[in-house]
Amino acid sequence: MKLFRKDIDPRCAYCQRGQQINDREVACVKRGVVPVEDHCRAFKYDPLKRVPPRPASLDTNKLKESDFSL
Numbered sequence: 001m002k003l004f005r006k007d008i009d010p011r012c013a014y015c016q017r018g019q020q021i022n023d024r025e026v027a028c029v030k031r032g033v034v035p036v037e038d039h040c041r042a043f044k045y046d047p048l049k050r051v052p053p054r055p056a057s058l059d060t061n062k063l064k065e066s067d068f069s070l
Contacts, residue, residue: 010039014049017042 013036
């Protein structure tokens, strides 16, 4: 399993040159205040800024005892 993908979609929210101000804006060194969805040619990926999506939770209400027998 790869922890850091190479084909990540560029976003200012996890760019090395940007600092997140709030949920919707990033202060970029190159372009000033921009939306988090924005990106430019100077994008440099910082894996420590990216928050991965939460894993799906297991719904145990739908499971039966027969699901665990061979």
